[in-house]
Amino acid sequence: MESILLGLPVETVISILKWLDCRQILLCSSVCKTLREIVKESVELQYQIELAADGMVDGPPGLMTTADRLELLLDRRRRWRMLDWTRRVTVPIPGACQAYELAGGVFAKSMRVGDVDDGVDKFRRMVRHLTATWLPSRTKEAQSIIREELDVATGEFTIDPSQDLIVLVNVDYMQPECCTINVHLRTISTNTAHLGAASSQLRAEISSDPGMMSVQVVDDVVGVICWASLVIWNWVTAEVLVYYPLDDLPSREFDFLSNRAFMIMVPDDPGSIEIYSFSGHAPLSVFPPLPPTHITTLCMPAVQAGRELSRFSTHSGRCVRNTAPFASARDSRVHFMSIQYNSHGPRFYLFLYNHFLLSLVPPGFGSGEVWTTLTRPWDSWGPAHTRLLEHNASFGWGQLKWFRYAHGQRVVLPPLSISPNPPSTLYVLHFNIHPTRTDDPVPTAESRRATWQYEVVTGPTTIPAGTVFRADVVTHLPYSMSSCSGLSDYSGFMIDDERILGMKSLPYTDDEMNGVDVFTF
Numbered sequence: 001m002e003s004i005l006l007g008l009p010v011e012t013v014i015s016i017l018k019w020l021d022c023r024q025i026l027l028c029s030s031v032c033k034t035l036r037e038i039v040k041e042s043v044e045l046q047y048q049i050e051l052a053a054d055g056m057v058d059g060p061p062g063l064m065t066t067a068d069r070l071e072l073l074l075d076r077r078r079r080w081r082m083l084d085w086t087r088r089v090t091v092p093i094p095g096a097c098q099a100y101e102l103a104g105g106v107f108a109k110s111m112r113v114g115d116v117d118d119g120v121d122k123f124r125r126m127v128r129h130l131t132a133t134w135l136p137s138r139t140k141e142a143q144s145i146i147r148e149e150l151d152v153a154t155g156e157f158t159i160d161p162s163q164d165l166i167v168l169v170n171v172d173y174m175q176p177e178c179c180t181i182n183v184h185l186r187t188i189s190t191n192t193a194h195l196g197a198a199s200s201q202l203r204a205e206i207s208s209d210p211g212m213m214s215v216q217v218v219d220d221v222v223g224v225i226c227w228a229s230l231v232i233w234n235w236v237t238a239e240v241l242v243y244y245p246l247d248d249l250p251s252r253e254f255d256f257l258s259n260r261a262f263m264i265m266v267p268d269d270p271g272s273i274e275i276y277s278f279s280g281h282a283p284l285s286v287f288p289p290l291p292p293t294h295i296t297t298l299c300m301p302a303v304q305a306g307r308e309l310s311r312f313s314t315h316s317g318r319c320v321r322n323t324a325p326f327a328s329a330r331d332s333r334v335h336f337m338s339i340q341y342n343s344h345g346p347r348f349y350l351f352l353y354n355h356f357l358l359s360l361v362p363p364g365f366g367s368g369e370v371w372t373t374l375t376r377p378w379d380s381w382g383p384a385h386t387r388l389l390e391h392n393a394s395f396g397w398g399q400l401k402w403f404r405y406a407h408g409q410r411v412v413l414p415p416l417s418i419s420p421n422p423p424s425t426l427y428v429l430h431f432n433i434h435p436t437r438t439d440d441p442v443p444t445a446e447s448r449r450a451t452w453q454y455e456v457v458t459g460p461t462t463i464p465a466g467t468v469f470r471a472d473v474v475t476h477l478p479y480s481m482s483s484c485s486g487l488s489d490y491s492g493f494m495i496d497d498e499r500i501l502g503m504k505s506l507p508y509t510d511d512e513m514n515g516v517d518v519f520t521f
Contacts, residue, residue, distance in 0.1 A: 022052030279366030290368030317407030328408025
């Protein structure tokens, strides 16, 4: 077989090898010197290898050649390691910020306007102003759309610029203990009904005040979770796919693993992650739909008596369709989980890959499957697939911080000041590393900047037993950490494939935003 392959023209051999994945290409290159040279000299095969090495997938055809894409990929790898941005641009974004989203290179924020009090929820119901800003890149400048009047009073929203989709959520209060969640499907570009949706408005009745809500969209599904329910629709067909009432809902924290699977964070002692699959279609005449299939429960480490979870939240970058030359693979993205024991107790951060969670879901599983839920103790999954770190940095609602601090395989930590006064230090963790690789075309070089540091962590992290946990908690997921000190004083950072955003104000207030500093890579 080898001699037959080598007897073909080199172009034909490359065309055959291009059908293989990265590992298979590397295996072929180890067979003999001839194949090794073919792989080494082929731009197309090297691009496939380096895409996989960075946890990326190729984008749609465009003006950039494969050689140009490879050059950009490697240059961006180097710049992310060294935090060597191509430029810093201050983007003016006027007005206050009551809600926001960062997805697909677009930062969108809503602002409350008017002083009308409808007697229900003035803060939530009067948000009607929206600004959407296509952020600058290394080659493009920022552009914004400002909607002075959305025609919908919205509390929460999300966007998918790759589908020109904005999802606006509000609530109609019919009775003290009954209300309707309304989901409006519009285009970002025109603020009109989205033509890809069978209905421009989705509805779900719930039995109590929803309280705080969050909304997510992935491909053809949109999910809303609140204190009362988790509801997932197929927004294209207007079908309700998941309706999970409060009595059955263990937590208001959830995240999509794909457009057919999600996880819920359960704060009950000692804490767990529940993974569910669901179907992409459900008859409109049947309500409620078949329940999602509870695939598995991943248990957190056992804790000492008197310790209980006061916070167990999850976060990852938004999933949009790839319109760039290349982008982070969805399966390779990292989930960032914030864990706190007791209201003023120690705080921990847990990192794990999406592809590990998806590997637990049987292929083709949907709603209502006949399945015995598997419960996995921490020692059977946690040590090998996660990294648990204790940290004093604060993310989240209590400190009015900016979310979207995780994207792809990277997490940007909040601004950490090395002294009581600014400037602050920027830390970026990267979980897609290859510590044993010897042929990286972008070797880690020493920087002349005294403000920059780079560290690769391959050894285990051990959280000793005693204060929180009953036994030592040891985790092994390797990562690197790049840091840069001497930056301006920022209230928070956000991140995507191409940039870091330095935020100069606080969200969820009536204060002016004062613009955003965008660091492009």
